């Protein structure tokens with residue numbers, strides 16, 4: 001029976017990864033800051049699917065706390081087969097207007113924590129086999145402040161790591177959703193329905209996770225859920241950067 005560790009499992013896409021993996025019989029380790037939300041989800045999944053669920057509350061922007069999660073991934077006696085680097089958040093303003101401490105925390109959660117956890121996971125996965133999913137974004141294909149830059153890093157690194165470590169049985173997939181209904185935009189202070197995003201642009205978490213897990217199982221380096229966003233990403237490859245950056249200024253993915 002595989003074991004999966006998911007960061008940001010207390011809400012949104014992370015909770016959906018937990019639900020779909022539990023439904024497939026995977027044991028889980030759930031990571032986020034809100035212990036009560038993790039406990040509630042763990043109880044629900046044990047009850048519904050009879051899987052084992054560990055709760056590991058941690059603020060992964062703090063080195064000592066992300067290292068506790070990394071220690072769990074390095075535990076070869078009870079190995080993890082699937083790591084989902086999903087925790088993340090957006091900042092409400094543009095770079096120069098944000099508090100620099102918030103920008104540093106943002107970089108740590110998206111890039112540093114993901115890198116530390118991948119490094120830890122590879123210690124037990126190489127040779128034995130395993131899977132890593134990095135939740136990036138279609139924003140990683142365009143230019144928009146530090147969020148896009150962080151997601152671009154995840155996509156670029158996943159491409160390299162997938163080629164490098166698939167030879168040792170470990171696949172690495174960057175899952176790149178477009179706008180998805182979760183608590184992400186609300187946490188940035190954008191009221192539901194007031195984000196200024198057309199209804200057609202929204203995806204639901206269930207289909208994003210289903211497609212992401214399917215592409216990860218196929219060993220793809222990059223997964224772009226939905227035909228709509230595959231087309232958007234294809235266009236970003238041919239349109240001038242200045243044009244896509246101008247359009248991106250309006251939205252938050």
Ligand SMILES: NC(=O)c1ccc[n+]([C@@H]2O[C@H](COP(=O)([O-])OP(=O)(O)OC[C@H]3O[C@@H](n4cnc5c(N)ncnc54)[C@H](OP(=O)(O)O)[C@@H]3O)[C@@H](O)[C@H]2O)c1
Nearest residue numbers: 008010011012013033034060087088137179180182183184
């Ligand atoms: N929703 C979208 O439109 C969209 C589009 C593209 C990509 N994404 C990406 O998808 C991922 C999941 O986001 P979501 O949409 O599901 O957002 P969400 O509903 O706001 O969930 C974010 C999760 O991350 C956790 N988290 C945030 N900071 C953390 C920290 N310092 N330490 C540990 N956990 C932390 C939160 O838990 P706690 O608050 O309990 O810690 C929560 O479980 C993110 O990486 C996001 O960038 C989202």
